[in-house]
Amino acid sequence: MTLDRVRGKLGQVRLQDLTEDHVMAWMRWALQGGRVRGGKAGTGLGVTSVDMSLAxxxxxxxxxxxxxLVTVKIASEVHIPLKARKAERKTKEAVQPWNASEVGAFVIATKSDRLFAPLLLSLMGLRPAEVCGLRWSDIDLDAATLGIANTRTVMGNRTVVEKDTKSMAGERVLPLPSLVREAVKVKTFRATQAVERLAAGEGYEGGGYVLVDELGAR
Structure with missing residues (x-):
């Protein structure tokens, strides 16, 4: 998805003909009217989205x-204008964390969901990529801890990219609250996966991840 935004405007330009001006023009277009989905078409994309595509x-x-194939890194000096970054910070609404009542309502509403355990992990402050990268071997039910050392994300071409955490600070061991521990232990979520594995037979992918679909696909 990140490069799809670029292909739509610059895909017709030969690599050897591409200039810094092309990239600058694309960046200005993306910031001012590059949205084609996920909102009102023709409005500007967020700075973070444009920055990711530019990177x-x-x-x-x-x-x-x-x-x-070319001799010059033509986009090396193209950067999001500081003015655009400041303008977005001023208009961006601060996201308020849920209070205890809202968390409780979420837990009750999702308790019967197949993915109740992974949803609870998200309440612990784990990033989506960290939840997706979590393996059963990272969870120690006896010690009531889980280790975060791996992430998984999906790129624009639907390729799953797996890598270490962004920094050493991101690699950590967290206590496992009793509610989450009960949701992931063998008699509940993991048992559900075992039943699904038997039903799928050879069609089950496996891989040891906590968050998979009914066929073990990650």
């Missing part, structure tokens, strides 16, 4: 230099 484009162009 992916820079990475691709840098690899092109390494492979000798």
């Amino acid at each position: 992916r484009l820079k990475d691709a162009l840098n690899r092109a230099v390494t492979r000798g």
Whole structure:
């Protein structure tokens, strides 16, 4: 998805003909009217979205230099204007955390859901990529802890990318609250996966991840 935004405007330009002006023009367009989904079409994309696409484009162009396809890193000096960053910070609403009552309502509403255990993990402050990267081997039910050392995300072409946490600070061991421990222990969520594995037979993918679908796909 991050590079799809770029292809739509610059995909017709030959790599050898691409200039810094092309990239600058794309960035201005994306910030001012590049939204085609997920909101009102024709409005500007968020700074973070544009920054991610720009970073992916820079990475691709840098690899092109390494492979000798072009000689100059033409986008290396293209950056989101500081004015745009400040403007977005001023208009962005602060997201208020849930209070105890709202958390309780969420727990009650999702208790019968197949993914109740992973949903509870998200309440512990884990990032979505960390929940997706969690393996059963990372959970110690006896010690009531879980270790965070791995993340999984889906790229625009639906490729699953697995990697370490962004920093050493992100690699951590967290206490497992009793409610979450009960939800993930063998007699509940993991038992559900065992039943699904038997039903799917050879069609079950496996892999040891906590968050998988009924066929073990990650």
